[in-house]
Amino acid sequence: AQSVTQLDSHVSVSEGTPVLLRCNYSSSYSPSLFWYVQHPNKGLQLLLKYTSAATLVKGINGFEAEFKKSETSFHLTKPSAHMSDAAEYFCVVSGTDSWGKFQFGAGTQVVVTP
Amino acid sequence: DADVTQTPRNRITKTGKRIMLECSQTKGHDRMYWYRQDPGLGLRLIYYSFDVKDINKGEISDGYSVSRQAQAKFSLSLESAIPNQTALYFCATSDWARTNNEQFFGPGTRLTVL
Numbered sequence: 001a002q003s004v005t006q007l008d009s010h011v012s013v014s015e016g017t018p019v020l021l022r023c024n025y026s027s028s029y030s031p032s033l034f035w036y037v038q039h040p041n042k043g044l045q046l047l048l049k050y051t052s053a054a055t056l057v058k059g060i061n062g063f064e065a066e067f068k069k070s071e072t073s074f075h076l077t078k079p080s081a082h083m084s085d086a087a088e089y090f091c092v093v094s095g096t097d098s099w100g101k102f103q104f105g106a107g108t109q110v111v112v113t114p
Numbered sequence: 115d116a117d118v119t120q121t122p123r124n125r126i127t128k129t130g131k132r133i134m135l136e137c138s139q140t141k142g143h144d145r146m147y148w149y150r151q152d153p154g155l156g157l158r159l160i161y162y163s164f165d166v167k168d169i170n171k172g173e174i175s176d177g178y179s180v181s182r183q184a185q186a187k188f189s190l191s192l193e194s195a196i197p198n199q200t201a202l203y204f205c206a207t208s209d210w211a212r213t214n215n216e217q218f219f220g221p222g223t224r225l226t227v228l
Contacts, residue, residue: 009154032215043204044157044219051214090156099164100145100208100215101172104156 002027002095006105013081014113021076021108023091033074034092034102035065044090050074061085086112117141118220120205126226133192135223137205145208146188147217148172148180150201157204163188195227 007022025031035047048059055067061084065076074091091105118139127133137146145164149157149172159172161180169180177199181189192199202224206217 034216036219043221046216049214049216094215100210101159101162102147102157102217104149104158106154106156 002031002093002103004091004093004103004105006089006091006108008108009106010109010111012111012113015083016080019076019078019081019085019110021089021091021110023074023076023105024072025074025091025093026072027093027095029095032094033065033067034094035059035063035074035076036090036092037087038090038107039087047076047089081110081112083112083114086110118205118207118218120203120220120223122223123221124224126228127195128228129194129196131195133195133225135190135203135205135225137188137190137220139186139205139207139218141207141209141218142185143207143209143213143218144185145210146182147206147208148178148188148190149204149206150174150199151204151222152201160190160203192225195225197227200225200227 003026005024033050036044038044047063048057050057050067058064063078088107088109090107092102121136147162148160151157158174163169163182179191202222204222205220208217
């Protein structure tokens with residue numbers, strides 16, 4: 001079985017400060033991990049993905065995430081928040097034992113203040 | 115441009131009515147999925163299909179049915195809609211071999227059941 005826990009339901013940051021969104025996962029086998037972003041009234045857009053290559057993954061818009069197997073974590077970071085980063089972010093796990101099915105976290109709502 | 119489209123984008127209906135949500139894709143992917151999104155719960159899988167002859171229940175299939183009319187089309191039906199089926203519904207596609215398990219999402223259908 002696989003599961004995902006996003007440790008913060010809401011994160012508020014000031015523009016220009018770092019962003020950290022925390023994600024822990026469980027999966028029986030080698031997982032693929034993803035971060036998706038959903039802007040208000042929009043669909044889901046892939047930010048980045050980990051699929052057993054480099055453990056530090058760089059994505060779009062300056063985001064990156066580090067896969068830490070020992071901690072079963074895949075936290076998302078960005079050095080400097082921009083107003084356009086205000087959105088909901090989803091951590092997703094997919095294991096080879098789940099035939100490619102996705103398990104979504106509950107989401108983290110990010111608010112960026114000027 | 116290759117895409118995942120959903121129709122309708124918005125629908126308001128009454129309890130007991132039959133509703134069909136449609137999904138089409140031009141990506142040539144073999145796998146298609148239906149999810150619903152509720153605040154604080156992330157996205158939950160309703161049904162998925164790995165090819166035209168393959169239909170599988172997800173974690174919340176009760177009250178829903180699907181039809182895979184062709185590789186490019188995957189419809190979701192609510193036989194007798196009820197208010198707690200009010201949600202945002204997403205269709206997604208993937209191709210294990212070509213997309214390394216990444217899923218591509220449609221823009222969503224907002225369904226309100228009165």
